[in-house]
Amino acid sequence: MKSGDTDLLSGKGYEIIELLQGLDVPRTEAISIACLVCGEELTSQNIEQASGLRQPEVSIAMRPLRERGWIEERNEKKNTDKGRPVKYYKLIVPFEEIVKTFESKALKKNMEMVEALEQLKELSGNH
Template identity: 60%
Template sequence: MTDDSPVNLSEKEYSVIDMLQSLGLPRTEATAIVCLKDCRELRSLHIELVSGLRQPEVSVAMRPLRDRGWVDERSEKKSKGKGRPVKYYQLIVPFPQIVQTLEEEFLKDNREKMDALRRLRELEIMPEN
């Protein structure tokens, strides 16, 4: 996919977004990851056109992805006219590694919940003095 020819997301890509959401990622972040996963670099406008996200949603989605170290951002001044620089985004962590990280977070969260349930059961069993 090139930056010049936006294509709408496929049914499979929407399924990936749904699965990422089920693992706890917000919709906008999941959508941004799917847009970037098969590309070297995309302009913010391209992500907007492909995903249906609005410009502020793209910006907000990219912040936590940058914080996680998954996305890199660069700005480029417009060659003509005034206005804000054009933002370019790139997924810098391979998609399978993102999935592995989400899996590890999911397992850790579930272990903590199972531990809490076990402690609750133990408290329920113990007689009060």
């Protein structure tokens, strides 16, 4: 995955980013998820080149994905003994499962809002 890095995010990828951000998913996290959905196993550099994110942004965005158990991360030494190892990332859960997680979170938030509105209605009737 070298020359096609910038082509990684297709129309589908950009749509995923937009929809995830609409669900209050942080921008860098949404971009990283979209890259991993559109690619197979990707290096941090693949994601940087496709998305325009900087290396620290990719690392920070991957932390919550790793904590949720959505990605696998592995290090591979470069051919030379110098420099940091290359980080590889890949999704280890189906994208549908990720979507269901965000769906549950959104439904819970909506229920909390409805309950708050009901309480406000009750309070407004008791002046």
